[in-house]
Amino acid sequence: MYRHFRTVATIGSRAARYSTQPIRDTRVSNLVPQFEVTKLENASDPAHLRVVHETLQAKGLVQLALRFDNDESTYLERLISNLSKIHGHGLPITHSAERGWFWDVRPAPSSFQSHGHQARSETMSKFDWHTDCSYEEFPPRYFALQVIQPDRCGGGTLSVLNVDQLLGLLSPFARKWLSSKEFKITVPPEFVKDAGKQHIPANLVAIKPNGECGSQLRFRDDITMPLTPNASKALNEFKRILYGEEAKQSTLHLKAESLPRGSIILMDNRRWLHSRNEVKDPNRHLRRVRWDARPFESCSA
Template sequence: MTTIHRTPRFLRPGCPPISFHSRHRAGPRGSCQQYATATAPTVPHLTVRDVIDSHQRHHVRDVHTQLQTQGILKITLNFCDKESQYLEKLIKGLGSNHGHGPPITHSASRGWYWDVRPSKNTLLPMSTQARSETMREFPWHTDCSYEHNPPEYFALQVLQPDRCGGGTLSVLKIDHLTRYLSRAAKAALFEPEFRITIPPEFVKEPNKLHILGSILSTDEDHSTLMRFREDIVTPVSTRAASALEELKDALKHLEASSQAVLHLGPSVLPENSIILLNNRRWLHARNNVKDPARHLRRVRWSAVPFSNSISSGMIAGSEGK
């Protein structure tokens, strides 16, 4: 039997609630963008007693409902599951009972799961290491933004939290972010005028090194969706460049001044916990990892077209290196 409840607002570990004042910046044509105090979203929370719950239809339905309505869910496992059997069976149940697509492979050489931890092979050049294999911070992004069909969902299972105060996962709802963009910026972000480079460690076809597409899209419910990772996005028009700068500016201000950003540190996501996210409705980021033994396991699933993306860039492998 599973129980579901709402967790309180999550702040940085050790930080008391803060009263934020509204902040403003000049927008296009003298307009004023306001970064006001926002009501922090809450994170639904399920507690699972046994791996067999992953076979229970009511439990799978609860997970699906929360992902559909909130786009985020925390699960606490009251048992040890180093092999991630619960997560594997849950995703299969979401597929057979609720139409979720299957897990996707991470690269040509890896399968469903990706172990998110600092690489022990320090001799590897940085260009061949995934960002998740380093201890560096990872700014705001969505997973697989370089894919025509990015996954709709991903999950992170905590096998070993950062015991030194680093590696905090932060999340921001995209609907909240887009409120602070001008109409012109949003219109430009919906256009397929952004070159998105595929990181070398995720190249699956040697002659396919980038795609051309939009940053924003919508689904059948007219919700705003996003794919974004700043370090691999290049605007290919003047209006796209202006819109991208406005987006980055909004992110910077919201991160500094808004309660809309949730910080999910080890006290919130301890060992045996799982966080599931809608990858198109939430951005996520990570600060510097301080514990080299930090270990999370990631799985992504339900890859569907990002509707505004268009043809991929086909360039010679030597040109992309």
């Protein structure tokens, strides 16, 4: 892999400094802005908060590099709390009736975090393309993953795919029917919050008019059922494109060397799909938080 030197913004308590480090390949560097975080207090620094907020708004992806140990995720908790106070982000959602803001993404062969059910994130198996919480009526706009322990055996690669690029490949027919509320999404048992709500009716796509950027997607194939023939046909077209060659060429793969220990990746959950290949290191450990839950709007194609 080609590695190069790039300028990385370092957000301090008073002003931004810069350091040059050999970190990532050219494609990752161009698509995923990265900022160094030198101390815990940066989570309360207005300049730091503004940079994170504005970059998330513009790009939908931000990588932060912690230069101090913080396995308790105190920095991330304070960052999101202050993004809420200063920039109007909604606070984190709970993962289930039994879990709070944070969820440990790591292999768990027998001890599960919620309802006695094993979540996909608690396995070592491949987790195909999805957006988080597609089964929520108000899915979170953002999520973050903090790397506590990367996969040291070559697995667990995080892959991301831009929604605008993907939806641009769809036919008008598919965009129309994916934007209709003709799908049923089942709530996975480990994430049930209300025993009386096992599924929701939903549209999968909310498209900005006139080709504007910022269209939204909610998707997880194994829990999504089309309710009409047209919805089924549109979903099949979407999946053909999602797993086709053009989408593969647009996919960005963030391997362990791109996300070492202390990395935090923040992502717009509606503007980027993500997936994970097979985990090979049983000690791989990420910590996840999701926040800013808002209605998933229905837009005309």
